[in-house]
Amino acid sequence: MPWFTRKEKGIRTPTEAKKELPDGLWYKSPAGKIIHMRELKKNAYVCPDDDYHVRIGSKEYFEILFDNNEFEELDEEISSANPLEFVDSKPYPERIKASQKKTKLKDAVRSAHGKINGLDLVIACMDFSFIGGSMGSVVGEKISRAISYSLEKKIPFLMISKSGGARMMEAGYSLMQMAKTSAKLALLAEAKVPYISLLTDPTTGGVTASFAMLGDFNIAEPGALIGFAGPRVIRETIGKDLPKGFQSAEFVLDHGFLDFIVDRRNLKRKLTSLIKMLKEK
Amino acid sequence: MLEFEKPIAELEAKLADMRHLAEANKVDVSEAVASLEEKIERLKKETFENLTRWQRVQLARHPDRPYTLDYIYAMTDDFIELHGDRTVADDKAMVGGFATMEGQSFMFIGQQKGRNTKERQLRNFGMANPEGYRKALRLMKIAEKFNKPIVTLIDTPGAFPGLEAEERGQGEAIAHNLREMFMLKVPVICIIIGEGASGGALGIAIGDRVLMLENSWYSVISPENCSNILWRTWNYKEQAAEALKLTANDMFSNGLVDGIIKEPLGGAHTALSEVAETLKETIFKNLKELNAQSAEERISDRMDKFGAMGVVAE
Numbered sequence: 115m116p117w118f119t120r121k122e123k124g125i126r127t128p129t130e131a132k133k134e135l136p137d138g139l140w141y142k143s144p145a146g147k148i149i150h151m152r153e154l155k156k157n158a159y160v161c162p163d164d165d166y167h168v169r170i171g172s173k174e175y176f177e178i179l180f181d182n183n184e185f186e187e188l189d190e191e192i193s194s195a196n197p198l199e200f201v202d203s204k205p206y207p208e209r210i211k212a213s214q215k216k217t218k219l220k221d222a223v224r225s226a227h228g229k230i231n232g233l234d235l236v237i238a239c240m241d242f243s244f245i246g247g248s249m250g251s252v253v254g255e256k257i258s259r260a261i262s263y264s265l266e267k268k269i270p271f272l273m274i275s276k277s278g279g280a281r282m283m284e285a286g287y288s289l290m291q292m293a294k295t296s297a298k299l300a301l302l303a304e305a306k307v308p309y310i311s312l313l314t315d316p317t318t319g320g321v322t323a324s325f326a327m328l329g330d331f332n333i334a335e336p337g338a339l340i341g342f343a344g345p346r347v348i349r350e351t352i353g354k355d356l357p358k359g360f361q362s363a364e365f366v367l368d369h370g371f372l373d374f375i376v377d378r379r380n381l382k383r384k385l386t387s388l389i390k391m392l393k394e395k
Numbered sequence: 396m397l398e399f400e401k402p403i404a405e406l407e408a409k410l411a412d413m414r415h416l417a418e419a420n421k422v423d424v425s426e427a428v429a430s431l432e433e434k435i436e437r438l439k440k441e442t443f444e445n446l447t448r449w450q451r452v453q454l455a456r457h458p459d460r461p462y463t464l465d466y467i468y469a470m471t472d473d474f475i476e477l478h479g480d481r482t483v484a485d486d487k488a489m490v491g492g493f494a495t496m497e498g499q500s501f502m503f504i505g506q507q508k509g510r511n512t513k514e515r516q517l518r519n520f521g522m523a524n525p526e527g528y529r530k531a532l533r534l535m536k537i538a539e540k541f542n543k544p545i546v547t548l549i550d551t552p553g554a555f556p557g558l559e560a561e562e563r564g565q566g567e568a569i570a571h572n573l574r575e576m577f578m579l580k581v582p583v584i585c586i587i588i589g590e591g592a593s594g595g596a597l598g599i600a601i602g603d604r605v606l607m608l609e610n611s612w613y614s615v616i617s618p619e620n621c622s623n624i625l626w627r628t629w630n631y632k633e634q635a636a637e638a639l640k641l642t643a644n645d646m647f648s649n650g651l652v653d654g655i656i657k658e659p660l661g662g663a664h665t666a667l668s669e670v671a672e673t674l675k676e677t678i679f680k681n682l683k684e685l686n687a688q689s690a691e692e693r694i695s696d697r698m699d700k701f702g703a704m705g706v707v708a709e
Contacts, residue, residue, distance in 0.1 A: 193707070286645070290651055290705065296574045297697075300577045323566040327564070327570040327571070343565070348557065360558070369562050370564070
């Protein structure tokens, strides 16, 4: 007979107390590897011990890719309206405001023009921290305008996707962003301006079913979850557990939907080579 | 039968009884019949002019609602169904083929639902796999090659969320259709006839005209799934339907579809041939307008239309 028994099993941390990204000095990967934040940053936010790619946002991607972190941000001021006056547990504008306050972002995508190793590139990069990187009118509009900018200036376009899919609170409008961005990509393709789509963890739903899968080159980060339907939905549909590695970047590559998987530490170098090859004769 | 259809059905049964009795006993009940008929008409009007959004969703899913092939057979003089995506399989949830109406050839494409258990399984409840979307695009390209207009009929609870669907690139298949449909040189008319759920619907719904039958719905997610995600239970589907603004009226007034096609009081399932006739007229009317444009004009208008969708604050 033990001296005392534990009433509850396991550690019970309330959800709001759990953290995805550390705000402290140290980072712990899901496998338990610990690294100093300064080292992590120097390593393109990849854990050196287990190559785990930490989820990062537009600020970090721009820092990693643009020379000297110099770039001109496009359409910075666009933010969400509330066309449907959507209310669930709280009104949509309050949700937006809370997210803006928490993330210091306007919405779930930022776009910019800069140089990587001296080559011009337009990048649109999604931020998962903003309502799950969900696509509403702002995301669709900013991506469309970034593509138009690429088209007009004949500069290659890089889309970095990281999104749970559509933003329900914009319902029909959200759905039509898939159409809108695909229309612009049709024009970009016709003008033969290169489009590279980088899929990062996670890329699912309406984003996968539109611009993310339409690259001349579809590339991904190792281990990223990539799919149309979410794993939970599929599990419920088929009533079986999913095989290990299902919907991982490696799985998607094996099934023929990615050109290659790239370690974030090599991303800039590899993008540079690719863009150079397309540019030179 | 749906809950709100019951009072009407009861009165209709009463009317039938009354007529039957009158016939058998040779009594004149014309006055009573007329008043009952009037009552039924009034009740129908009252019910169907004040449907909630959720009730429209129920009508869109009515077990007797006409499906894609019902309309095709009712509208066309001759229909040759074409199968297969030429790569993996023939998806029975997506049907298509050439048909003629009034001497004009069309390519018809649409999701197909089943009427009974066996058929529903065969048609996978109208949820297409990637090969369905690829088959649809193959048929659209054939139509383009032979310069025939395309009509798509949309009726799906969504693209199939299955294991093999993911393996074969459900997302890529839909994405590819979106981009390619913008570049089609022939007129494309899309009609949502029942359910228009998310990317699975949009995957065949990029057109010069996107129209909705009065009691269909079209949105980014079904009310049930929306409820499940936002409220973490299935019980808020009525509220979700209200919030999503997914009816033909909503979508039209928000500029997300080009028009509404009226259904008779009681819904499309009460009068298939009447609805088929209306659809046919609508298709010809729109085709005439589209034929007046060049292919380049149509493509550019198509792109501009979808390009203008969305509301942002600057």
